[in-house]
């Protein structure tokens with residue numbers, strides 16, 4: 715599935731959950747997978763339960779040397795074949811541009827470090843600031859996550875704008891991979907908002923949508939991939955993430 719920056723305007727919409735869901739299904743399919751955690755909250759890092767590590771994405775960005783990210787890659791606790799570059803609180807202080815090249819730091823540090831991975835997911839913080847700009851400069855595609863809420867249309871529009879700005883400024887290869895609609899419930903409001911999104915972005919709203927299921931939080935809390943849980947809800951989520959990954963791949967091919 716290649717490399718995706720997982721972004722959104724707001725927190726709590728499911729960026730980390732979607733990144734972890736896609737990572738789980740890629741890994742379950744036998745693909746070498748790397749998750750790069752750029753969020754100061756480091757939720758993806760906690761869920762992936764990595765082995766003890768010395769360096770984080772914050773250290774990598776502070777260092778900035780070409781290819782240095784290699785030294786921050788650690789094995790996740792899920793099992794062999796899925797690795798992490800951990801996030802940490804200190805990333806909070808990296809939210810502002812420092813000079814014209816500062817959005818390019820992540821890309822420089824990742825240079826040559828990713829060759830062995832089939833799938834690379836960058837979990838971004840809940841804003842379109844400097845860290846997300848670094849992710850958008852480093853990845854060839856951006857996956858936008860939203861909930862089917864009143865603000866979803868506006869949020870998707872702003873996220874797509876940020877992708878366009880990053881494309882023009884730092885990364886001509888960058889494309890939107892699509893919009894994932896997460897936490898969908900069978901309510902009139904959600905059905906309406908989902909319809910609204912599909913009408914506004916017929917080519918970008920990805921199928922399947924991801925329903926609201928307690929298994930999502932259960933998997934994260936237990937630090938296991940969603941593919942390892944046997945509850946009906948977990949199996950449904952795993953199936954959906956597998957189809958979603960296939961559809962993203964097709965959208966980008």
Ligand SMILES: Nc1ncnc2c1ncn2[C@@H]1O[C@H](COP(=O)(O)OP(=O)(O)O)[C@@H](O)[C@H]1O
Pocket residue numbers: 722724725726727728729730731732757840896897898924925926927928929930931932934
């Ligand atoms: N599809 C879902 N069903 C149920 N809970 C979800 C779902 N997606 C996310 N959550 C829960 O919502 C909260 C926020 O999700 P998270 O992925 O951390 O969002 P973000 O990374 O955008 O801040 C977490 O507690 C997560 O477990």
Ligand SMILES: [Mg+2]
Pocket residue numbers: 729730731753757758837838
């Ligand atoms: Mg998150």
